Amino acid sequence: MASPIQAPTQQYLRDCTLIVSGKNVPALDLSPLRIKFSVKRSQSATPNTADIRIYNLSDDTAIAIRQSYKQVVLNAGYQSNNGVIFRGNIKQAIIGRESGTDTFIDLLAGDGALAYNQSIVRTTLAAGCSQADQVSTLVNWSDPANGHGGLAFNGVSQGPTAPLSTAKLPRGKVMYGDCKDYLRTVSQTTGVTWSIQDEQITFVPSNSYLPGTAVVLNSQTGMIGTPQQTNSGINVKCLLNPNLKINRRVQLDNKTIELFRINFQIPGSATNIPYPLSSNGVYYIFIAEHTGDNRGVEWYTTLSLLNISVSTNPLNAVPLGTSGLPQ
Numbered sequence: 001m002a003s004p005i006q007a008p009t010q011q012y013l014r015d016c017t018l019i020v021s022g023k024n025v026p027a028l029d030l031s032p033l034r035i036k037f038s039v040k041r042s043q044s045a046t047p048n049t050a051d052i053r054i055y056n057l058s059d060d061t062a063i064a065i066r067q068s069y070k071q072v073v074l075n076a077g078y079q080s081n082n083g084v085i086f087r088g089n090i091k092q093a094i095i096g097r098e099s100g101t102d103t104f105i106d107l108l109a110g111d112g113a114l115a116y117n118q119s120i121v122r123t124t125l126a127a128g129c130s131q132a133d134q135v136s137t138l139v140n141w142s143d144p145a146n147g148h149g150g151l152a153f154n155g156v157s158q159g160p161t162a163p164l165s166t167a168k169l170p171r172g173k174v175m176y177g178d179c180k181d182y183l184r185t186v187s188q189t190t191g192v193t194w195s196i197q198d199e200q201i202t203f204v205p206s207n208s209y210l211p212g213t214a215v216v217l218n219s220q221t222g223m224i225g226t227p228q229q230t231n232s233g234i235n236v237k238c239l240l241n242p243n244l245k246i247n248r249r250v251q252l253d254n255k256t257i258e259l260f261r262i263n264f265q266i267p268g269s270a271t272n273i274p275y276p277l278s279s280n281g282v283y284y285i286f287i288a289e290h291t292g293d294n295r296g297v298e299w300y301t302t303l304s305l306l307n308i309s310v311s312t313n314p315l316n317a318v319p320l321g322t323s324g325l326p327q
Contacts, residue, residue: 085240227252
């Protein structure tokens with residue numbers, strides 16, 4: 001296994017950049033303003049979401065954003081460690097007033113939401129096509145004359161992809177319908193999970209992880225409090241860290257994890273079974289939530305972690321070093 005990443009030990013001077021853009025309008029940098037955000041990312045195929053509040057814009061700028069701006073990119077972290085924590089489509093913009101002196105605009109956005117909801121395919125593949133060919137078609141097919149297309153037509157490119165089945169279809173295949181329905185079929189038949197992360201479609205083997213080094217989390221690298229063992233995973237909170245991506249590995253010290261409290265009043269309940277700890281403290285990220293306020297207190301990342309050590313629970317884990325993705 002590659003050496004873990006040791007996060008910077010001095011995390012100070014918050015860094016936050018917010019850019020909104022649209023067709024035929026200049027991009028706007030809203031970074032100098034007060035910005036609050038809540039970003040929720042997961043391994044689910046349903047698009048990740050962001051709820052971003054920007055304070056005290058001029059009336060004209062707020063109205064222009066609501067009418068003409070459709071994309072948002074949010075970078076956050078510290079000057080020694082910052083990066084993209086959300087990129088996606090603005091689904092709704094709400095203008096309001098928080099107090100007698102403060103106005104706001106709320107941007108509700110989805111990562112690849114446009115592609116997820118509107119990407120379609122209408123074509124026929126020749127005999128001998130593979131699942132990789134099908135995925136490539138779902139990404140790249142387009143019919144610009146009629147304003148239709150696949151994922152790339154709607155802003156989502158192909159990202160990290162686990163090896164898919166190389167079996168060749170004996171006959172041609174008609175593909176007609178929503179791209180997400182075909183992606184779900186590929187996922188189920190190949191044993192991979194798919195999701196959209198930073199407007200890239202990502203395939204990862206089920207109960208596995210992305211290639212790359214693990215991120216070390218401890219009291220010296222930004223971890224807050226103690227990790228908590230639950231009946232569905234390991235929960236941990238830390239200072240906001242953009243390196244903590246979905247399906248990436250995290251290294252914990254198992255001795256710091258507070259064990260699950262068993263309720264002896266319901267001994268036979270499935271909710272009373274603690275999630276198994278890994279043998280070496282390595283887990284992968286299943287859910288990541290970033291919350292922040294560049295003029296306030298909040299500046300945290302909260303994670304839900306799953307086990308990737310086959311030695312502890314072979315029914316829902318994979319051996320280390322078998323990510324299934326190119327290293």
